[in-house]
Amino acid sequence: MRIDGTTALVTGAASGLGLATATALAAAGGHVVGLDLAAAIERAGDPPAGVALVAGDVTDEEDVARAVAAATAHDDAPLRLAVTCAGIAPARRILSSRGAHDLETFRRTVEINLVGTFNVLRLSAEAIAQTEPDAAGQRGLVVTTASVAAYEGQIGQAAYAASKGGVVSLTIAAARDLARSGIRVNTIAPGIVDTPMLSSLGPEVGRSLAESVPFPHRLARPEEFAQLVLMLAAHDYLNGETIRMDGALRMAPQ
Template identity: 60%
Template sequence: MELSQTAAIVTGGASGLGGATATALAGKGARVFALDLAEPIAAAERIDGITYVETDVTDPEQVQAAVDTAAGAGVPLRTVVNCAGIGPSARILSKKGTHDLDLFRKVVEVNLIGTFNVTTLAAEAIGKTEPLTDEQRGVVINTASIAAYDGQIGQAAYAASKGGVVGLNLPAARDLASAGIRVLTIAPGIIDTPMLATVGEDVRAGLAAGVPFPKRLGRPDEYAQLVLDLVGHDYLNGEVIRLDGSLRMAPR
């Protein structure tokens, strides 16, 4: 599928994985609508081809408005990449007591329900476009994590939410096949995003040392490159791809 003269939605599109993906899609000629919260949008570098839309992915009305904006851009909406997510850490039991239920609920709401919300509403819009070769209309790419498989101590909420994204992948691909929409999921390892910005260099070096090869942190642009590869490969569907340098996380 070609990106030129099409519209794309990227959630979490003002920074990190989403920011790199929005930039890469715009570089291929897509009209990108980067959905994010007000603070990251205010800090984002303005790039030609990217329109920033303040959106809470857990709010159906806000997402519907953003989808309507992208679908009404004058070119067909073909691509959706869900990168919005949060990753607070807390143990189920600790010296502070039990895991806060509201925190667990919030992580699942953003990472899993937000992904489902955007996927559903955007798929409805994509399904109304004119089909391409093989009746294809578009692609949805979601973001899980290797924590879905190798959740560490303190990652109960995060791992559960990302495990849900992995579980969503195949039934979503099957559900949306009749609309000509492919669904894929990327499960990144340790990527050098703003989430790691507050971590000391010694910690970063330790994280990088645990990666079998290449022995370094991943880069957001490598995630974005994989997105471009998946968009362009029309026979890839219903698959979860790990982007982790062969890393398997230890308990802590």
């Protein structure tokens, strides 16, 4: 699938993985509509060339529908790709000195990371399915974002691991559902990526986490996530897969 001359929808596009992905897709010749919270867009400032940012919440049906509508506005550049990068990663033990894990944090994490992903997947797929297929019958691709926590959730990651495990399980079911529409679905499960969220924890935390990665012996870069999105778009036979991007990391309990 070619990126040049098409449109992509990227969520969480104002920073981190989403920003890197939106930038790479625009550089590859695509029109990019990025969806993110208004506050995140305000902090980000001017978007990269070729990227239009739309304020909204991935859990809100009207907000996502509005972003999809913006992504289908170019008659000469059909919507072919959606990438879901929006998410949160709270840390709470199921039992701690503060008592039991609060239900609202668990519910909100699943709502954003899993329900929000599905919301974007279903509405973008509906729009992609209305486009003309290529010679091979392909119309487009949805790339969702999970985490290695889906497989090796650490202490304090019950909500996050459950939400990302749901994204992994969604992948093959969605790929099978959308096969008749010529839409592929793949998921990337990153390990430890050097994003603004991680940087906020301080350089010592970053160095410690990098030490745990077998090879390459460093943190992943957001640009490497974006590179993998481009690779998934180019490889038409990859479908229904979750690909770990983690430097052979297997997370310890803590």
